[in-house]
Amino acid sequence: DGGITQSPKYLFRKEGQNVTLSCEQNLNHDAMYWYRQDPGQGLRLIYYSQIVNDFQKGDIAEGYSVSREKKESFPLTVTSAQKNPTAFYLCASSIQPQPQHFGDGTRLSIL
Amino acid sequence: AQKVTQAQTEISVVEKEDVTLDCVYETRDTTYYLFWYKQPPSGELVFLIRRNSFDEQNEISGRYSWNFQKSTSSFNFTITASQVVDSAVYFCALSELDMDTGRRALTFGSGTRLQVQP
Numbered sequence: 001d002g003g004i005t006q007s008p009k010y011l012f013r014k015e016g017q018n019v020t021l022s023c024e025q026n027l028n029h030d031a032m033y034w035y036r037q038d039p040g041q042g043l044r045l046i047y048y049s050q051i052v053n054d055f056q057k058g059d060i061a062e063g064y065s066v067s068r069e070k071k072e073s074f075p076l077t078v079t080s081a082q083k084n085p086t087a088f089y090l091c092a093s094s095i096q097p098q099p100q101h102f103g104d105g106t107r108l109s110i111l
Numbered sequence: 112a113q114k115v116t117q118a119q120t121e122i123s124v125v126e127k128e129d130v131t132l133d134c135v136y137e138t139r140d141t142t143y144y145l146f147w148y149k150q151p152p153s154g155e156l157v158f159l160i161r162r163n164s165f166d167e168q169n170e171i172s173g174r175y176s177w178n179f180q181k182s183t184s185s186f187n188f189t190i191t192a193s194q195v196v197d198s199a200v201y202f203c204a205l206s207e208l209d210m211d212t213g214r215r216a217l218t219f220g221s222g223t224r225l226q227v228q229p
Contacts, residue, residue, distance in 0.1 A: 033217075042115075042202060042219035043156075056214065088154060096206075096215050099146060102156035 002027045006091050006103035012111050013078065013085060021076045021106045023091035031096055032074040036060060037088040037105075046089075049074055050096075078108065086110050114138065115205050117220035124193055125228050132188045132223045134203030140164075144206040145179065145186045150222070151199045159201075162186060193227045200224045 035043040045058030049068040063082025092100040147159040203220045
């Protein structure tokens with residue numbers, strides 16, 4: 001079945017460490033997105049990519065970086081510059097303006 | 112100002128009750144899309160419905176129904192005869208064209224947590 005796979009499901013980061021969250025889709029969607037969700041809140045857009053080798057900052061891009069070398073993959077790196085990285089991270093893909101399909105999420109915590 | 116407002120933070124009902132989740136949005140775009148997503152305790156977001164701004168027909172899907180009213184900028188969601196499995200956080204979202212970036216951004220409301228008691 002087609003879908004979006006996020007890994008790992010749980011991730012722990014030490015102070016000063018960069019970590020990378022994986023997102024892979026086999027839906028043949030051009031657009032991919034990363035969202036951050038904090039407890040009791042909605043989703044906020046971190047980065048998005050409409051085509052391969054192109055991506056744009058969302059509303060809260062500081063402290064994060066992405067790459068889009070392949071259509072299927074859109075990894076998110078949480079850098080040490082992100083001072084409050086503990087959150088639930090969701091990856092999505094779509095053919096605009098169709099609904100976005102979401103992965104199961106990665107829960108990131110600080111050790 | 113919030114573009115998508117879900118004023119109800121949490122709602123608790125007893126099984127078989129009907130419940131309506133409110134969503135009010137704000138946009139200057141003439142072509143926009145509205146969505147409802149369900150987030151069960153496991154965390155994934157499940158798509159429920161998409162509505163475009165030119166289609167004000169109300170929609171029913173089983174126990175779910177949606178009332179879209181452009182005049183009041185609302186897109187409310189009703190669950191009839193609620194069940195325990197309906198317990199989740201429900202998000203309303205707006206997709207509009209960002210004139211500065213050219214992207215069609217998706218903005219989420221803060222969500223309504225629905226608890227259905229047996």
